[in-house]
Amino acid sequence: MPDLTARIAENLADIRRRIAEAAARSRRSADAVTLVGVTKYVGEAEIRALVAAGCTELGESRPQQLWEKAESLADLPLRWHMIGHLQRNKVRRTLPVVEVVHSADSPRLITAIDHAAGELSLRMPILLEVNVSGEAAKHGFAPHAVEPFLDELAGYRNVEVLGLMCMAGLTSGLDGARAEFAELRQLRDRLRGNRPEAVKLDELSMGMSGDYEIAIEEGATIVRVGSALFHERPR
């Protein structure tokens, strides 16, 4: 499928260039930003083309699809990211497959992750999902609830909080998205100031196809891009 391969490689190159430019605007190098290619809209052929073009950090928002894709692509050197809501009864099967859970969105879920990670003898990197837009349909900690939760982290032995994650509100527009990304960064900076060293909070996972450049300008270290990798552009 030469067309598919070329189109995806071209899209990836364009996105990497935009990432580097946005990183430069925030006085960082392109390496400071990890691109997670979100594969939820596509099948195996597209994913293989993406990997061949050099993107091996992949994200899925539904556990079942993540398991299936990870299994059918097990011959590739991939790093999977769980980016969508994770039901507690799917935790045990998901943890061994993924590098990071971006969507650790409640104390109950994190308790389940902690238990399962203990049983599996692994230490699970997670990001706390924060509902910065306040939209009722969104999962995540309210911004004011993050600090009290961090105070309880000592009770969780098998999770490692790497940072924070958010999605801009559906109706926020680009200016609203920028304000929400800035809010997540400011929350992180405030919390990082007075934490034990084990809580690093270095990572900010924010920005999708429509707003990843803005997110990088506001400090994103991980962007999750799906549709822009796979779309067809008029030539």
Ligand SMILES: *Cc1c(COP(=O)(O)O)cnc(C)c1O
């Ligand atoms: C689908 C999804 C993305 C990617 O969205 P695009 O707009 O297609 O880039 C990023 N993050 C999460 C949590 C998603 O569910």
